[in-house]
Amino acid sequence: MxxxxxxxxxxxxxxxxxxxxxxxxxLTCFGIASKRCRALYLSIPSLELxxxxxxxxxxGEFRFFSHTxxxxxxxxxxxLDRFLLxxxxxxxxxxxxxxxxxxxxxxxxxxxxxxxxxSQIIDWIRNAVRCNVxxxxxxxxxxxxxxxxxxFPCGVFLCATLRSLCVNMDGTIVKxxxxxxxxxxxYLELINVDIEDEGFFKWISCSCKFLKExxxxxxxRVENIIIESSSLEKFEVFDHFYDGxxxxxxxxxxxxxxxxxxxxxxxxxxxxxxxxxxxxxxxYLEWRGHLTxxxxxxxxxxxxxxxxxxxxxxxxxxxxxxxxxxxxxxEHLVLNAATFKALFREGSTHAQFDHVSNLRLNLxxxxxxxxxxxxxxxxxxxxxxxxxxxxxxxxxxLHPQRDVSGFDKAYWKLQNLDFVDQIKKVTLVxxxxxxxxxxxxxxLEHAKNLELMDIQYLxxxxxxxxxxxxxxxxxxxxxxxxxxxxxxxxxxxxxxxxEDFEED
Numbered sequence: 001m002x003x004x005x006x007x008x009x010x011x012x013x014x015x016x017x018x019x020x021x022x023x024x025x026x027l028t029c030f031g032i033a034s035k036r037c038r039a040l041y042l043s044i045p046s047l048e049l050x051x052x053x054x055x056x057x058x059x060g061e062f063r064f065f066s067h068t069x070x071x072x073x074x075x076x077x078x079x080l081d082r083f084l085l086x087x088x089x090x091x092x093x094x095x096x097x098x099x100x101x102x103x104x105x106x107x108x109x110x111x112x113x114x115x116x117x118x119s120q121i122i123d124w125i126r127n128a129v130r131c132n133v134x135x136x137x138x139x140x141x142x143x144x145x146x147x148x149x150x151x152f153p154c155g156v157f158l159c160a161t162l163r164s165l166c167v168n169m170d171g172t173i174v175k176x177x178x179x180x181x182x183x184x185x186x187y188l189e190l191i192n193v194d195i196e197d198e199g200f201f202k203w204i205s206c207s208c209k210f211l212k213e214x215x216x217x218x219x220x221r222v223e224n225i226i227i228e229s230s231s232l233e234k235f236e237v238f239d240h241f242y243d244g245x246x247x248x249x250x251x252x253x254x255x256x257x258x259x260x261x262x263x264x265x266x267x268x269x270x271x272x273x274x275x276x277x278x279x280x281x282x283x284y285l286e287w288r289g290h291l292t293x294x295x296x297x298x299x300x301x302x303x304x305x306x307x308x309x310x311x312x313x314x315x316x317x318x319x320x321x322x323x324x325x326x327x328x329x330x331e332h333l334v335l336n337a338a339t340f341k342a343l344f345r346e347g348s349t350h351a352q353f354d355h356v357s358n359l360r361l362n363l364x365x366x367x368x369x370x371x372x373x374x375x376x377x378x379x380x381x382x383x384x385x386x387x388x389x390x391x392x393x394x395x396x397x398l399h400p401q402r403d404v405s406g407f408d409k410a411y412w413k414l415q416n417l418d419f420v421d422q423i424k425k426v427t428l429v430x431x432x433x434x435x436x437x438x439x440x441x442x443x444l445e446h447a448k449n450l451e452l453m454d455i456q457y458l459x460x461x462x463x464x465x466x467x468x469x470x471x472x473x474x475x476x477x478x479x480x481x482x483x484x485x486x487x488x489x490x491x492x493x494x495x496x497x498x499e500d501f502e503e504d
Contacts, residue, residue: 015040016044016045081120092128093134098139099117099121099141119150122153126153129159133161135163136162139167140169152169152172152193162184164185167190168192169192170193172193173193175196176197179203182208183208183211189215192219197221204229209231210231211231224249224250225250228254229255231255237251238262238263251274254279258282261279261285264289266311275292277298279298282302283303287308288310297326299326303329304332305333305334308339312339328353328354330356333359335361340373340374340377343377354383357385359381361377361388363389363392379415379417384419385424386423386425387419387423389436422449423449423450425452425454426453427453427454428440432461437469440472444469444472445475450476451478453480461484
């Protein structure tokens with residue numbers, strides 16, 4: 001029987017598309033099949049040098065690439081170097097490098113040759129630049145072998161063909177490129193790297209005229225970030241205060257085209273911290289972490305959605321009111337318990353959210369001390385159509401707190417909440433307390449235009465609670481869904497909650 005090579009007759013574009021799904025090891029095997037295959041192998045425009053998937057050993061155990069021997073890794077590195085040498089300067093559209101440090105379980109993780117791998121990765125990056133790379137992604141976890149910081153090649157930022165760059169490299173310093181050279185980068189993401197000085201952000205402001213998206217995650221050595229961009233549309237900064245270290249003190253972001261800003265900024269003390277924004281076309285704002293000592297969010301007349309999950313201190317209420325008055329036009333709002341408790345504490349001037357139609361509150365539990373703030377917030381929402389209240393603290397099976405009952409149906413009826421007349425969809429994640437159950441009953445019995453009520457239980461409710469909910473259900477025209485054992489069936493959903501970690 002004669003074997004027919006149908007693959008060799010495919011157009012290059014189709015062949016490259018198929019080969020792009022192969023790991024480098026499989027691609028190498030393909031390259032020895034024929035001259036045509038070798039030509040495709042050496043000219044494929046999409047390359048990914050990635051840690052191999054875990055292999056099963058003869059004893060049935062999984063063995064990860066990071067647990068392989070130095071000898072094996074040396075052979076692999078030599079093979080990859082030869083491959084890049086043979087392919088020459090053939091154009092690369094996408095080049096991905098994903099490389100983890102080497103160690104053996106149970107050893108003292110004494111540095112071996114892996115300490116030199118970083119320089120080889122830098123050589124691969126330079127090779128990609130010579131091949132006019134368009135998309136470059138580099139991720140390496142070699143911090144246990146870092147003797148001294150290694151400089152990321154500045155020439156990468158000046159590559160004329162480069163459009164997207166993502167760098168996640170511990171122990172690497174990003175130096176400031178020359179401001180006399182412009183960059184064509186449209187997407188830039190820096191993770192776990194050190195920025196040499198604040199001049200890097202001046203370079204972004206002056207030389208990156210096509211940059212649309214910028215993400216900075218746990219970058220070190222930075223005290224001040226000041227960016228003024230005429231092209232930027234999305235900006236994200238994450239400083240998670242790992243190991244008790246946070247160098248960032250002042251953040252200023254300005255851009256007439258900015259539509260999305262996401263900030264996760266945690267620190268030990270807000271003294272001396274400031275946040276300044278100028279984004280008149282901003283549509284989405286996400287702010288997590290701690291409240292800065294000074295903040296100026298600017299005028300947000302186009303804002304549509306805001307997610308605010310902060311950990312304010314007791315004396316931060318008045319400061320928050322001042323900051324969040326600019327959110328008055330937001331339509332979709334997400335708040336954690338600590339934030340809206342501070343915003344709506346008794347005796348304070350309340351922030352106004354007149355245009356909110358979709359509200360999500362992430363509580364720890366339906367406790368008596370949280371509901372006064374909930375009431376204050378709901379009273380000001382005259383256009384609310386969708387309400388989602390989640391409980392993220394799973395009660396103890398021995399102490400489910402069902403005796404918490406300071407807010408019954410009669411209490412809610414006395415509040416004369418305007419939103420009840422037009423609310424259409426309500427989702428409640430209940431912790432088993434009477435507070436949550438009575439609120440659900442109030443909505444079912446008084447929301448005339450309610451279309452859907454989704455009730456989810458963290459704990460199975462008592463028979464009495466089920467009976468009461470069923471009685472209220474009969475008084476509503478809405479579709480009512482009961483989801484019991486929610487914590488068992490919806491772990492994935494719980495992971496996606498915007499949790500509130502502080503204690504009530």
